[in-house]
Amino acid sequence: MSNNRHKSIGLTDDQVLSMYETMLLARKIDERMWLLNRAGKIPFVISCQGQEAAQIGAAFALDREHDYIAPYYRDLGVVIAFGMTAKELMLSAFAKAEDPNSGGRQMPSHFGQKKNRIITGSSPVTTQVPHAVGVALAAKMENKQIAAFTTLGEGSSNQGDFHEGLNFAGVHKLPVIVMVENNKYAISVPIEKQLAANVADRAQGYGIQGVTVDGNDPLAVYEVVKEARERAIDGQGPTLIEAITYRFTAHSSDDDDRHYRERSEVDEARKHDAIITFEAYLREAGLMDDEAKNDLHKKLDDIVNEATDYAENAAYAKPESALKYVYEE
Amino acid sequence: MSNNRHKSIGLTDDQVLSMYETMLLARKIDERMWLLNRAGKIPFVISCQGQEAAQIGAAFALDREHDYIAPYYRDLGVVIAFGMTAKELMLSAFAKAEDPNSGGRQMPSHFGQKKNRIITGSSPVTTQVPHAVGVALAAKMENKQIAAFTTLGEGSSNQGDFHEGLNFAGVHKLPVIVMVENNKYAISVPIEKQLAANVADRAQGYGIQGVTVDGNDPLAVYEVVKEARERAIDGQGPTLIEAITYRFTAHSSDDDDRHYRERSEVDEARKHDAIITFEAYLREAGLMDDEAKNDLHKKLDDIVNEATDYAENAAYAKPESALKYVYEE
Amino acid sequence: MPVMSYIQAVNTALKEEMQRDEKVFILGEDVGRKGGVFKATEGLFEEFGDQRVMDTPLAESAIAGVGIGAAMYGMRPVAEMQFADFIMPAVNQIISEAAKIRYRSNNDWDCPITIRAPYGGGVHGALYHSQSVEAIFANQPGLKIVMPSTPYDVKGLLKAAIRDNDPVLFFEHKRAYRLLKGEVPDEDYVLPIGKADVKREGTDITVITYGLCVHFALQAAEKLAEEGIDVHILDLRTVYPLDKEAIIEAAKKTGKVLLVTEDTKEGSVLSEVAAIISEHCLFDLDAPIQRLAGPDIPAMPFAPTMEKFFMVNPDKVEKAMRELAEF
Amino acid sequence: MPVMSYIQAVNTALKEEMQRDEKVFILGEDVGRKGGVFKATEGLFEEFGDQRVMDTPLAESAIAGVGIGAAMYGMRPVAEMQFADFIMPAVNQIISEAAKIRYRSNNDWDCPITIRAPYGGGVHGALYHSQSVEAIFANQPGLKIVMPSTPYDVKGLLKAAIRDNDPVLFFEHKRAYRLLKGEVPDEDYVLPIGKADVKREGTDITVITYGLCVHFALQAAEKLAEEGIDVHILDLRTVYPLDKEAIIEAAKKTGKVLLVTEDTKEGSVLSEVAAIISEHCLFDLDAPIQRLAGPDIPAMPFAPTMEKFFMVNPDKVEKAMRELAEF
């Protein structure tokens, strides 16, 4: 990477540092959750590891004060960038009452937070694509200069809702950006058994823009999402982005990936870990040195520790509170 | 059209004449059904008119002794080519007990006849696409040299089942041919409000072959389906064919198309009616003259008259027979 | 008071709500220029334009899903399923999403969508244009299911559905569209979702039903009245969640209960009505709880012989009422 | 007789049926190399290869629809939905297609597909990995819904489902998978679909239930036996269509009926059981028909406090039994 690439695409030094910090925070929260899970303290983890660069690159290209996002379960990086705090995420991991996503009702990584325009998500994959399209439709009806951004896995791009949502958006030229985080597996099923084409090739069938981008390169992702957003706001319609990534962890804490993929493949992928390569970029650009790195790690570790402690000690929702909010009260 | 085009693509004189005869029979049955509907004798008609050339061109390119078809409601031409008789079709129009499609249980044009490998169809559109894929999968598992052929409208190509079915077929390279009969309307909704691309452009997203063909030209359709079938049998996977047609009638006997399309548009389309243009081709090829034409019309009119009379006088299913065949008996 | 048909009441309610609140918009197949295959949205495209009366691509999961997204944003979408039978591709969006959005977000988000669909038989619609589909959804907390029986109820309940801050399935009987006429006030009014309505007071037997069958019951009751049998008729109006108090009260009133639906029998929404009664007023009953319903076959056949065999009608209702009265 | 777990019984039945009939094949998400997320298909990929144990793209409507197509052709597909909660995108294929194929073709075509799915709660699965979904389908003639409670029943009923010439939904309780063990004969045997099974003979009260709740009821019954309360337990096994005769017999036997499900209450399959009883044996009852079920909330929450609040358990069953016995 050239050491002033970020400037050439309009990002300040502070912004790239903030991107790195957000990526690293996501990674650290994720890692902590695995530890907590293995220690028997939280029942479930599903990871962002390996996909942070794509997530942060994309999120920083959006208007984080006004755009709406409909993230999928791996988008820890996206939701942090949109304002969800480590504490809030830990409250969710521990399923505590204060969890802003669901009050402990949903599994962790089922994001949702209205004040940050993070649309509530479910477990069935791909349902969020039509939702994002609906938000984009509403925004257009109300003449708002905003975009709706949604993500999903490449396996999930085979659901009918992907097709129906993108087609609707294409016909109505709606300001929606759909980013598929292609990490090459849908649980154990490798991409060759999921698709016989590139995800981005599907754009053509909806008359929309399709782009493939290196999901390990946050600046590259930033660029394509930035452009997609400009097109969206400009009335030129949706963009389908395929970010090529890799899933470093097992599918979730319930999965053992050794049954279906070689360790060597994972090791190879980890060499391209954006946490490492983007750090190297920042060093080359003169924005990071050992001291700054240590400070940053210390700062983030403190945040994660504090969040963990708080969440661990927080209260569960009362049993009967399960009865609340079925309908408007 | 050159007057020996049919020979150059491997069709004999008898075969093209048989194609014409089948097209004309489909048209005549269809027209008769409208008359019967307007006379209050049958409650419902949905038409093939304007799509016969695509249907017959395709059907004749298949192995009509072994291939399976999952037709949609306009495919009168396809099912006749696959062996359903005028009498059987009229029995269905009159909803009589002897109707082989459903014993009078379904509306007309909900085709199904096991002995002719016509897979039973329903009203919800596009569900037949995965079915055809399933048949192709089974055929492949059993090492049968057969193809599964299915059709639908362009509006229906926006359903999730289209995407899911084609993707499945693409991944497993199954011997299935999907022909979209693009007649430019889904009831009242014009194609611009249905898709922002050509239907055939969707093939790429499934890693399969996509072809657009003039659906008014039975020989052109024959050629692409023939080639698709060869590829299918050869293990090269599915083909998506978009046949450009036009719907001459209202959507169905319950529709009045004057609300949403100009008469001039319909008149213009009727000029390309394949019943006329293909007759002209046969005349130029020296295969048809006035006498032959009159004989053919007479022969087909007799068939339609006889079928109508038979069906009109046939019995309805007994009321209590509605209780039969919910489960195996 | 003006007299209008059931479908005019639908049309009027839609129009008035769109005039009242610009966040209300319609999306569905053929709802625009054509005005809907039953003309429920006639004239609205002309009045409100193609953005607020939007012809969508032929894809029900998107119609529901895009509507849900817009509702979460703050709009009030009214999605039309062309026939209730074609709601099936949208089940995931309705059950996994719309029904659970408020709950799963702990009240942070909500989903004020109305999904309208014509249901019911007796129109030569055959297997896939005649079904009653309410039982599929009438076990999903978070949803409300409204099935009005009169033009008056249609207007008041459709307005209530559109203003409701939760998802409402609004099923309209397609045979009622033009068959039923009734007085409908010009004024703006809403009727409460979740409340059943006594359509006839009586003392001898209780009929609990909804939709078109309410009229069959009313007709049959008139006949029985001549014989001195006095029928109490409760119209459920909302079939999910049920109005328990009203059901219990109606059952207790006469001690003899007939439940009527045109849906197939096993597992219909009436099963729950029977369960409520047998849980709460068993000792008030003087006769077993009777059910009159369609036969347990996949759907209504096309041929007139078999369609008639399937459909509930006033004669069948009358017969069942008389038998119960004589019990 | 060998003792095996509930999930081993699933695995054994699949394996034996695949050995017996080469038209049987499995399709679903992660069923191949991974052997299923619960290991139901473990070892089958190795034994039968990737054509007969097929990992599909992540698309439930295609899994069902392609299976249906293959079934119409003459194969015997066993489709897996990874969780019952994810069957929703396939509802159109199941209800509009599988359920109606024989009927709509007047017996010309049939659709011998089995659709397996793990359901049920108590596994920290939260809203979307805990649901009971049977009520959605238990109103669709043409479908059969089997929900076995023991390893023995699993083997016999899964084999019956695969050999059945009509579509069968086969719901397996995911918490039962490893929790429940029992004797399972080595031999090939099938159990009749559509027949309930008396799991305990008793004279004081009748409990009618299915799935994991059968065990809760059996445990509670043991406790009550010490107090001299003798509980009769009927396991529905097939929840659609219901075994009416067995239900009526069981209800009449004691005159006091408790229905138990872990599904939410309103509109569950127990409503129909209550309706059958109140239609056919009202005067044999000595107490109102009681129902113990989950609360009417969209689905089971994740937090242990709320999950426990939702779930039926032996204590809750015991309490309900005792109250009924004392009525």
Ligand SMILES: Cc1ncc(C[n+]2csc(CCOP(=O)(O)OP(=O)(O)O)c2C)c(N)n1
């Ligand atoms: C409709 C539905 N079916 C099945 C599942 C179970 N499931 C959860 S994640 C997953 C794989 C998703 O793969 P992909 O879309 O590639 O995303 P990734 O996890 O790789 O990021 C599956 C099958 C689900 N959540 N929803």
Ligand SMILES: Cc1ncc(C[n+]2csc(CCOP(=O)(O)OP(=O)(O)O)c2C)c(N)n1
């Ligand atoms: C799932 C579903 N939704 C709606 C309908 C109602 N419907 C019947 S045909 C039709 C239009 C189909 O258009 P297209 O696919 O272009 O086929 P065409 O009739 O033009 O040949 C619609 C909306 C249906 N049959 N199925």
Ligand SMILES: [Mg+2]
């Ligand atoms: Mg993936």
Ligand SMILES: [Mg+2]
């Ligand atoms: Mg069309």
